[in-house]
Amino acid sequence: MNKTTLGIIGGGQLGSLLASAARKIGIRTIIFCNDIDAPGQKFSDNFILGEYNNEKKINEFVEKVDLVTFEFENIPYTTLKIIDKIKKVLPSPEINQIIQNRLKEKNFINNLDIKTTSYVKIKSIEDLKSNSKLIPGILKTCTLGYDGKGQFKINSIKDIDLLTIDYKKEYIFEKLVDLKKEISVIITRFGPNSYEIYEPIENIHENQILKSSKIPAKINNEIIDVSKKWAKLISEELKYIGTLCVEYFIDKNENLYVNEIAPRVHNSGHLTINSHNISQFENHIRAVCNLEKRKTIKLFNAKMINLIGNDILEYRNKKISNNEFFYDYLKKDVKKNRKMGHITKLFTL
Ligand code: ADP
Ligand code: MG
Numbered sequence: 001m002n003k004t005t006l007g008i009i010g011g012g013q014l015g016s017l018l019a020s021a022a023r024k025i026g027i028r029t030i031i032f033c034n035d036i037d038a039p040g041q042k043f044s045d046n047f048i049l050g051e052y053n054n055e056k057k058i059n060e061f062v063e064k065v066d067l068v069t070f071e072f073e074n075i076p077y078t079t080l081k082i083i084d085k086i087k088k089v090l091p092s093p094e095i096n097q098i099i100q101n102r103l104k105e106k107n108f109i110n111n112l113d114i115k116t117t118s119y120v121k122i123k124s125i126e127d128l129k130s131n132s133k134l135i136p137g138i139l140k141t142c143t144l145g146y147d148g149k150g151q152f153k154i155n156s157i158k159d160i161d162l163l164t165i166d167y168k169k170e171y172i173f174e175k176l177v178d179l180k181k182e183i184s185v186i187i188t189r190f191g192p193n194s195y196e197i198y199e200p201i202e203n204i205h206e207n208q209i210l211k212s213s214k215i216p217a218k219i220n221n222e223i224i225d226v227s228k229k230w231a232k233l234i235s236e237e238l239k240y241i242g243t244l245c246v247e248y249f250i251d252k253n254e255n256l257y258v259n260e261i262a263p264r265v266h267n268s269g270h271l272t273i274n275s276h277n278i279s280q281f282e283n284h285i286r287a288v289c290n291l292e293k294r295k296t297i298k299l300f301n302a303k304m305i306n307l308i309g310n311d312i313l314e315y316r317n318k319k320i321s322n323n324e325f326f327y328d329y330l331k332k333d334v335k336k337n338r339k340m341g342h343i344t345k346l347f348t349l
């Protein structure tokens with residue numbers, strides 16, 4: 001039988017880790033990316049360089065693959081639609097259209113009777129001033145934000161006048177949640193009511209960037225159950241195929257809110273490579289390539305630490321202990337706030 005060839009759009013660390021997982025189970029990968037230095041090309045079988053709106057390059061990519069998935073949600077919807085007409089794109093492009101936009105995403109979640117923080121659409125400085133009940137809050141661009149980019153903290157009315165933003169863009173203003181904890185739930189949906197779901201992961205952010213993740217999360221049983229239930233409901237409602245992550249806030253009164261949905265594998269799930277028999281990446285590949293669903297079992301407790309910017313330099317020469325696993329994303333340049341690698345430590349159950 002011929003090997004399946006999976007196309008992956010995006011060649012960052014998530015694309016790299018997807019390609020490595022695919023290789024492990026005999027799936028070929030071709031990465032399509034607009035970055036000539038994309039680290040993913042070191043892990044995939046083939047690489048095509050091109051802008052995400054370059055139809056010639058898109059066609060060259062599509063011809064070579066059996067189906068397509070992606071490592072990040074901000075790919076132009078039209079690109080995904082062009083591809084989907086020729087080869088299947090999973091998860092489906094329509095899902096991205098909702099999740100690419102923070103406003104549509106939060107409306108979708110609230111329509112399922114799932115709680116989020118209070119929010120409002122912002123089109124002008126007047127809109128902001130008339131929503132002072134949401135202060136302290138965070139103003140976010142509706143599209144194209146990640147790792148805290150495109151976010152502005154507003155602690156008082158005075159801060160609004162100091163903003164130098166382009167109101168022609170779409171924004172959402174969210175009430176700040178008085179955080180006790182952040183958790184995420186990663187789920188892989190294979191089809192109607194067919195899932196593998198990982199236990200909630202506890203996450204620590206620094207400067208709005210994920211710093212570390214661990215299992216088990218120290219949270220009560222009700223939050224464990226509800227966070228998993230909501231992740232199932234969201235993926236079922238989206239008719240999602242593949243791995244998806246739901247990010248949650250827990251406030252000081254133990255209220256649970258969905259922060260956002262990532263329609264892809266997620267940084268907080270990197271620990272599953274070592275803590276489980278099947279990682280979030282392998283489960284994603286299995287689901288999109290229509291392979292057999294295997295029972296996912298936890299083997300170890302774990303903590304994952306992101307190596308951001310210069311953090312990586314120390315680890316490149318460090319002796320790693322037996323219960324530690326070091327991943328270098330092999331990015332060309334070390335940059336401040338750039339995720340360069342991660343380390344996972346395992347603990348017995
Ligand atoms: P990104 O797309 O950059 O991940 P998020 O909306 O998840 O954007 O914000 C990044 C981080 O910023 C969150 O994980 C959280 O730590 C903090 N944050 C964002 N929005 C809020 C909020 N409404 N209340 C409290 N903290 C927030
Ligand atoms: Mg986030």
